[in-house]
Amino acid sequence: MARAALSAYDMPRGTRIELLGSGLTMIFRVVTTDARYALRVHRRGYRTTANTRAELAYLRDLGTALAGSGVLLPKPVPARTGDLLVEVSDDQHADLITWVEGEVRRPGDGLDLTAVRQLGRTLALMHNAAQDITPADGLPRWDADAMFTTAASPFRPVLNIGEILSPADRADFDDIGDRTRAIFAELGDQFGVIHCDYILGNIHLSRVGNRWQVGVIDFGDCGIGCYVYDVCPLLGNLAGYPAGPYNPDYPRLRDALLDGYRSTRPFPAEWERHLPVLMAARNANHCLLTAGLDVSPTPREDAAWRMDLARISLELPV
Structure with a gap:
């Protein structure tokens, strides 16, 4: 084929x-x-x-x-x-x-604070550019309905969310959804085309002289969403998961990412209080991905793991 x-x-x-x-x-x-x-x-x-x-x-x-x-x-x-x-x-x-050249770097494996700042600047550049591009019809929407309801999810799940979550996890899923909906309403003018999967695995870094050059791949989930939310998948990586336990360097890495973003685009300090909830939303939303056709042989176990990560996100320092 x-x-x-x-x-x-x-x-x-x-x-x-x-x-x-x-x-x-x-x-x-x-x-x-x-x-x-x-x-x-x-x-x-x-x-x-x-x-x-x-x-x-x-x-x-x-x-x-x-x-x-x-x-x-x-x-x-x-x-x-x-x-x-x-x-x-x-x-x-x-x-x-x-092809986009470069290598994936992670905390403890070549990803220093200078590189993290560059990642923040890169995302801000993409958001600035997005404001001047009229997207073609066909991009998915990543509003609260799309992120927390089976019927509207761009992931096209074949299992209902109630089929894969325990009652306790479903209660937390719904709570995170309600809180995300409220945040999106508050940030109503901060919507445009977002990458939606801006994670370390989709970022290729290479050295050019004494500077980091950033390559960004995998725009398969790009769509209309909240710019502030677009920061959160990468913040999850910097916090230490899904690869491992909580990273004690997370506050410094988070600040470096936001410093890099602010070098190119405003990110008011009051928005930072929304980050733990939107990081939790990223993980909760992925329960609908794991409910997709042939995405996972163990959707219930994967969804439970995602909800564990969502709860960890809510406890992160602001």
Whole structure:
């Protein structure tokens, strides 16, 4: 299927292809004599062609807006027809994007405070650019309904949230949802296109002289959401999870991230009180992801783990 998709593009003879991973999309590395690309074959029933076309159009426009900023983004590669995606079977499609160089860094493994500040600046640059881009129809919405109700979730769960959560976890899920809804109402003018999965695993760092260069990948969940919420997936990484226990350096890392963000875009101090709840919302929202078709063989166990992380988030220092 990947080779059939790749045949729709102008690739030179001798092009090599290898599977890198299979999750919500199957990712293949495509290597020619002078370039590398990522070929994405999308899971059936998860994203429509309209979703993916809107994502790729936004990624193209964001790349144009950030040209010269030092931020590296994948660039969509048009097929021979000029379309940004190709349909490879019924209800399944693929696209080709350029490769983003760099390595994933984590606290204790090369991610210093200077790099964290650069990550904050990069996210602020993307948010500034988003305000001047009119997105195409098809991007998902990440409002409170989308994050906390089965019917509206862009994750398209096949299990109802009540089927995978214990009564105690469901009560906490609903409480976090209510608190998130109130925060979003308070931050009503802070909505636009967000990455929605700005985590260390989707950030490629490389050294250019004495500076860090940031590359950002995996815009598969980008959509209309709250800019303040977009900070929270990365804050969860800096707090120590899901990879390990609480990181005692979290307050310094959080401050460095926000300092970097504020170097480019306002982030009033009063917004910081919302961060623990929105970090909890990130984990609670992922219960609906684990309820999706063939996403997890153990959705109830995964949802319980996510709710444990949500409760930990609520206890984090502000």
